[in-house]
Amino acid sequence: QVQLVESGGGxxxxxxxxxxxxxxxxxxxxxxxxxxxxxxxxxxxxxxxxTGRIGSFTGYSDSVKxxxxxxxxxxxxxxxxxxDSLKPEDTAVYYCAADSRPYVSRNYxxxxxWGQGTQVTVSS
Numbered sequence: 001q002v003q004l005v006e007s008g009g010g011x012x013x014x015x016x017x018x019x020x021x022x023x024x025x026x027x028x029x030x031x032x033x034x035x036x037x038x039x040x041x042x043x044x045x046x047x048x049x050x051t052g053r054i055g056s057f058t059g060y061s062d063s064v065k066x067x068x069x070x071x072x073x074x075x076x077x078x079x080x081x082x083x084d085s086l087k088p089e090d091t092a093v094y095y096c097a098a099d100s101r102p103y104v105s106r107n108y109x110x111x112x113x114w115g116q117g118t119q120v121t122v123s124s
Contacts, residue, residue: 002027002113004096009118012086016122020081022096022115030074033099036081037108038092038120047106048094049081054102061106064090086122093117 008020020036035050049070051058058070069082079096097111105111 002029002032002098004098004113004115006094006096006115006118009094009120011121011123014086014088014122014124016086017082017084018086018120020083020094020096020118020120022079022081024077024079024098028074029072029077029079029098031100032113033101033104034072034079035097035099035104035111036070036079037095037097037111038090039095039117040092043092045095045108047108050097050104050106052103053100057104059104059106083120086120088122088124091120091122093119 003025005023012018033053036048037045038048039045049060067085071080095117096115098113099111
């Protein structure tokens with residue numbers, strides 16, 4: 001079983017950058033499909049970016065493509081999300097999630113392991 005802990009959230013002005021990190025323990029991240037999700041108040045949890053346990057494909061939601069960069073460091077057992085050109089609509093709690101299935105899914109219900117989340121607030 002893997003445990004996930006997110007860090008790096010905070011308050012930033014529109015156009016700024018933040019880097020989120022997800023530290024894994026218990027198992028190595030290379031054994032899992034890993035994804036970032038976010039949830040804004042009153043909205044459903046949505047897929048942001050992720051990569052499968054098999055292969056190197058990384059998927060992004062259309063709303064963050066070209067602005068966010070997902071990376072996985074198997075040696076450090078971490079998964080990062082570099083967020084640039086942030087917009088107020090990026091404000092949400094960001095979660096790291098893991099699943100033992102081989103390929104990334106945009107469906108949050110398919111993920112078995114979750115971190116506690118980290119708040120990102122983008123001011124206009």
